[in-house]
Amino acid sequence: MSSREQADDPVEQAAFDLVPRFLGVTVVPYDHSGRQAAVDALLHYSDGRIAAMEVTSAAAEGQRQLYALLTKRYETLPNPGTWTWSATVGSPRDLPELAERCERIILTCEARGVRNPRYAYDLYFAGDPDIAWLIGSTVDLHGSPELPKWDDEKKRERPLFVTQGGRGGTVDETLSGFATAMEAVIAQDHVQKRIAKLAASKHVEKHLFIVVDDSAVPFEVFYALTTRDVLPPTGPALPGSVTHLWLLVPFSPWLFLVTDDGLTRHNRSTPE
Known part of the structure; x- marks a missing residue:
């Protein structure tokens, strides 16, 4: 044995x-x-x-639920913009809302040249509901205008990749x-x-x-x-x-x- x-x-x-x-x-x-x-x-x-x-x-x-959801359902989301975008999330409760709002957030931010929507306070104070939700959530979105969504080497578009949020201290x-x-x-x-x-x-x-x-x-x-x-x-x-x-x-x-x-x-x- x-x-x-x-x-x-x-x-x-x-x-x-x-x-x-x-x-x-x-x-x-x-x-x-x-x-x-x-x-x-x-x-x-x-x-x-x-x-x-x-x-x-x-x-x-x-965390177990978050890992499972990221693996099975929310690892990538649609990216309607022209930049490459990524997102991190700390709580599974925020994933459905992110999926519902991310396309509007991306288009709004690209139109105004905003790389990090979490710090788009002008949009927040202007009453944008999607930005207000984002700032109060565990989600962080980051856009990279220097990296186009179209991956010329692989001949395909880069989706919005979603990963677990990091920690520090x-x-x-x-x-x-x-x-x-x-x-x-x-x-x-x-x-x-x-x-x-x-x-x-x-x-x-x-x-x-x-x-x-x-x-x-x-x-x-x-x-x-x-x-x-x-x-x-x-x-x-x-x-x-x-x-x-x-x-x-x-x-x-x-x-x-x-x-x-x-x-x-x-x-x-x-x-x-």
Whole structure:
């Protein structure tokens, strides 16, 4: 039996790849074949011990819906102008309105030479309803008059591309906010349900593996995790009966493990 199993879910696949690599166990998917309230996987040690593992992910409220909508429906929108335009959006609630208003906004702004409608205060004060909506939304539109909509190399028009909005701020150089940020992740309702499943398991050793989206933690913590070689001073408290808490932030090279012995980290970017 291989220590690595294939999973349809990329979050589960990350756990199935990484936990055996750093713990030396064999992972066996368990939540299948109609098993009721079964944990996601069992971990088999070479000495015969067996541990239970639950796997989940965490993101800020609305982010999963935003990712899905951008992928399936709103990744590109019509561009009736002659410039190249792009948009970022921070909340899924703004996508339908953007789709309905973007063509009017583009034509209005190109006619007046406005590159960034969010700062078109003259139009706002003149009572333009589309600009007023834009300024109050999470949407940012940017036009590039120097880059024509027609792509001469590819012989096609460039649509209005829509992506997730970015974040910014200071950097938590010491990662002093790591524990608090991760405790907020653990407090999410769906994570608590995973903890409850582990509590019901007969196995003494219980692993919770969480893939933490960058939207789920403050920018200053996320940026430090991805750009600084710093071990946080403390980790979050182990929740409930969980004995091993694994925390993975995808853009960081580190996989964190919290046990009764404290916080450790593993560099998942090093060759096996």
